[in-house]
Amino acid sequence: MTAFFTSFTGSLLWLILISAGIYFLSLRRLSGQIQTSQSKPHSLAYYYGRYAVIWAFFPAIIVLIVWTSFTRPLENQFIIQSLSAAYPDLPSSFVDLKIAQIKNISSGLIAAEDDIMRGLADQYGYASDRLSMLRYVTVILVSLIGGMFAISRIKPHFKARVVFEGFLRRVFTFAAIVAILTTIGIIVSLTFEAFRFFTQYHPIDFFFGTHWSPNVALREGVENALDEDVGGSSGSFGMIPVMAGTLLIAFIAMLVAVPIGLFAAIYMAEFASRRVRNYVKPTLEVLAGIPTVVYGFFAALTIGPFIRNLGLFAGLDVSSQSALAAGAVMGIMIIPFISSLSDDVITAVPRSLRDGALGLGSTRGEMITKVVLPAAFPGLVGAFLLAISRAIGETMIVVMAAGVSAQLTANPLDSVTTVTVQIVMLLTGDTEFDSVKTLSAFALGITLFVVTLCLNIAALSMSRRIGGRYE
Amino acid sequence: MSDTVKILASDVNVFYDTKQALHDINIDIMDRQVTAFIGPSGCGKSTFLRCFNRMNDVIPSCRVDGHIMMGDENINDQALDPVFLRARVGMVFQKPNPFPKSIFENVAYGPRIHGLVTNKSEAEDIVVDSLKRSGLWNEVHDRLHDPATGLSGGQQQRLCIARAIAVQPEVLLMDEPCSALDPIATSIIEELINDLKDRFTIIIVTHSMQQAARVSQKTAYFHLGHLIEYGETKDVFTRPADPQTEAYISGKIG
Ligand SMILES: Nc1ncnc2c1ncn2[C@@H]1O[C@H](COP(=O)(O)OP(=O)(O)O)[C@@H](O)[C@H]1O
Numbered sequence: 001m002t003a004f005f006t007s008f009t010g011s012l013l014w015l016i017l018i019s020a021g022i023y024f025l026s027l028r029r030l031s032g033q034i035q036t037s038q039s040k041p042h043s044l045a046y047y048y049g050r051y052a053v054i055w056a057f058f059p060a061i062i063v064l065i066v067w068t069s070f071t072r073p074l075e076n077q078f079i080i081q082s083l084s085a086a087y088p089d090l091p092s093s094f095v096d097l098k099i100a101q102i103k104n105i106s107s108g109l110i111a112a113e114d115d116i117m118r119g120l121a122d123q124y125g126y127a128s129d130r131l132s133m134l135r136y137v138t139v140i141l142v143s144l145i146g147g148m149f150a151i152s153r154i155k156p157h158f159k160a161r162v163v164f165e166g167f168l169r170r171v172f173t174f175a176a177i178v179a180i181l182t183t184i185g186i187i188v189s190l191t192f193e194a195f196r197f198f199t200q201y202h203p204i205d206f207f208f209g210t211h212w213s214p215n216v217a218l219r220e221g222v223e224n225a226l227d228e229d230v231g232g233s234s235g236s237f238g239m240i241p242v243m244a245g246t247l248l249i250a251f252i253a254m255l256v257a258v259p260i261g262l263f264a265a266i267y268m269a270e271f272a273s274r275r276v277r278n279y280v281k282p283t284l285e286v287l288a289g290i291p292t293v294v295y296g297f298f299a300a301l302t303i304g305p306f307i308r309n310l311g312l313f314a315g316l317d318v319s320s321q322s323a324l325a326a327g328a329v330m331g332i333m334i335i336p337f338i339s340s341l342s343d344d345v346i347t348a349v350p351r352s353l354r355d356g357a358l359g360l361g362s363t364r365g366e367m368i369t370k371v372v373l374p375a376a377f378p379g380l381v382g383a384f385l386l387a388i389s390r391a392i393g394e395t396m397i398v399v400m401a402a403g404v405s406a407q408l409t410a411n412p413l414d415s416v417t418t419v420t421v422q423i424v425m426l427l428t429g430d431t432e433f434d435s436v437k438t439l440s441a442f443a444l445g446i447t448l449f450v451v452t453l454c455l456n457i458a459a460l461s462m463s464r465r466i467g468g469r470y471e
Numbered sequence: 472m473s474d475t476v477k478i479l480a481s482d483v484n485v486f487y488d489t490k491q492a493l494h495d496i497n498i499d500i501m502d503r504q505v506t507a508f509i510g511p512s513g514c515g516k517s518t519f520l521r522c523f524n525r526m527n528d529v530i531p532s533c534r535v536d537g538h539i540m541m542g543d544e545n546i547n548d549q550a551l552d553p554v555f556l557r558a559r560v561g562m563v564f565q566k567p568n569p570f571p572k573s574i575f576e577n578v579a580y581g582p583r584i585h586g587l588v589t590n591k592s593e594a595e596d597i598v599v600d601s602l603k604r605s606g607l608w609n610e611v612h613d614r615l616h617d618p619a620t621g622l623s624g625g626q627q628q629r630l631c632i633a634r635a636i637a638v639q640p641e642v643l644l645m646d647e648p649c650s651a652l653d654p655i656a657t658s659i660i661e662e663l664i665n666d667l668k669d670r671f672t673i674i675i676v677t678h679s680m681q682q683a684a685r686v687s688q689k690t691a692y693f694h695l696g697h698l699i700e701y702g703e704t705k706d707v708f709t710r711p712a713d714p715q716t717e718a719y720i721s722g723k724i725g
């Protein structure tokens with residue numbers, strides 16, 4: 001029973017109980033204060049309670065979390081020490097296994113196989129009980145002290161509401177900062193690794209090279225290579241064919257998705273009755289919920305062979321892996337994306353503009369093509385750009401349907417590869433982290449990131465231009 | 472000013488689903504005069520106005536019964552194409568609604584879709600003429616290709632009038648055209664209406680009785696979907712025949 005009390009969950013439950021108690025104590029304290037000082041409180045009573053709860057709960061929970069995350073490694077260190085004392089010649093690969101065994105024995109999940117293990121487990125259990133106890137006491141103390149401190153500050157003229165809102169503001173700011181910092185962190189680490197790549201491989205060869213074969217030692221056409229002595233592990237890393245493949249597939253995808261998505265949106269916004277619209281829109285959005293791997297095997301097993309057979313029929317030699325298959329299926333995947341965003345943009349064009357057009361004697365079609373769509377144009381372009389950046393980032397469909405061979409071609413019937421697929425190929429399987437091959441993935445990654453970032457910025461500024469135009 | 476009847480509405484009933492918005496309206500609108508529709512809000516003025524260019528077709532729940540004769544054509548005949556009708560009966564809305572295009576393109580829009588112009592110079596003639604007649608030319612002649620949304624509210628509303636008269640309609644419907652404008656812009660538009668009545672039959676809905684008195688020759692007073700009183704504007708305002716009209720214009724209801 002004590003084990004549960006002092007465990008993480010137990011401590012958390014205690015914290016909640018104490019906070020609840022502090023809440024009511026602070027309300028009591030407030031009403032006492034009001035009676036003795038005969039003054040009206042600054043804020044509504046529950047703000048004083050919330051204020052006290054902040055102090056009783058948050059410092060203590062932070063202590064609990066920080067403590068827990070720091071003592072785990074310490075505990076393991078402790079076991080390892082006693083392990084190596086007990087088994088001086090334990091091979092290092094067994095250490096993790098033994099640690100797990102000891103923990104399981106100590107918590108009663110398995111039986112000890114010998115006395116030494118039994119002893120180690122007891123030792124561990126004793127130490128970790130002690131540590132938990134200590135943690136428990138500390139956390140409770142912090143909570144009580146915090147709560148009491150808050151209660152001691154409660155007076156009718158104390159601005160509890162202001163302080164509470166200030167706290168909320170800080171919580172939200174903190175969340176925003178965490179989000180921004182992670183983004184920055186990712187960019188920084190990408191950039192850093194990309195730089196390491198560029199110290200080993202010349203940027204000009206990377207950005208303008210037309211030959212991509214990371215696995216092949218031969219390096220034809222590369223003159224400026226800085227890493228003559230890196231040796232056989234490196235191939236050539238000319239980005240152009242990979243980027244071209246990405247753009248080719250994204251282009252085919254847009255060719256499929258823009259007309260269908262846009263027309264579906266026009267249908268939903270302008271022609272469908274409310275009832276039909278209520279069914280069609282969610283149905284289209286279901287398409288967006290299908291995992292891309294499903295689209296992938298649809299492309300690889302259905303569309304790819306279909307296109308090849310069609311090609312054979314027309315006397316063309318088409319491989320069953322083609323840019324066309326991948327692009328077409330990717331287009332289907334982003335249809336709901338485009339139709340849903342475009343529908344929002346089109347319905348945002350105000351009634352008054354449509355009335356104006358109809359009132360002048362426009363037909364429905366004239367109203368749509370001459371007034372509604374031009375008015376919605378910036379927003380529509382924004383939607384398309386967002387869709388393109390999705391197409392560029394898509395991986396699974398391409399791996400399955402377009403292949404992995406980097407060819408520089410504009411023929412949609414050839415097999416091509418994309419940036420994302422190459423990153424997957426470079427980083428899966430046995431790779432040394434330091435090789436040029438691995439590092440080139442970061443260079444690809446940052447390039448892709450910059451491209452999609454530009455697209456997104458363009459999209460945002462386009463959609464923003466539409467806001468405030470109708471005033 | 473002429474004494475011929477332009478539009479003759481008889482036994483007009485309008486329903487939104489089952490709710491009746493207008494009851495048995497009979498009215499004759501005089502050619503090249505300004506007719507004002509007044510009455511408390513919700514009494515059906517806009518609904519009735521929209522019968523004259525079949526804009527009620529746009530509202531699925533709306534049903535219009537009765538005859539509305541313009542010449543020997545029944546506007547309310549479902550066989551009649553509202554697209555042609557709306558070229559003959561133009562409309563100006565409560566809120567200025569210029570298209571997000573240039574000033575020039577706004578005015579040229581109507582003539583283009585109705586095939587009234589075949590080349591650029593014909594379009595220019597119509598645009599210049601319409602802008603002059605709507606009193607906007609002096610203010611915009613040097614920025615015809617700027618976005619119309621950059622104009623002030625009053626200028627936008629005059630642009631909408633120019634856009635409507637560019638198709639050379641016979642009738643101009645105006646639904647509270649000044650309700651979103653300041654007093655100065657309002658008086659400019661009122662003067663404009665006065666000028667336009669030489670060429671067009673104008674029906675204006677207004678909630679301002681002073682405006683009705685200033686701009687119109689005939690006034691119709693509506694109440695709860697009924698046409699209570701219709702006559703010469705000066706008669707309606709000086710010696711109303713119906714006690715309800717009197718109560719409204721003296722400020723007791725509305
Ligand atoms: N689209 C509509 N759907 C249902 N009822 C409507 C609609 N438009 C107007 N009505 C109703 O018809 C009546 C007349 O409205 P309206 O013609 O707009 O009045 P007014 O212009 O005189 O203020 C009102 O009771 C209003 O609620």
Ligand SMILES: [Mg+2]
Binds near residue numbers: 516518646
């Ligand atoms: Mg109205």
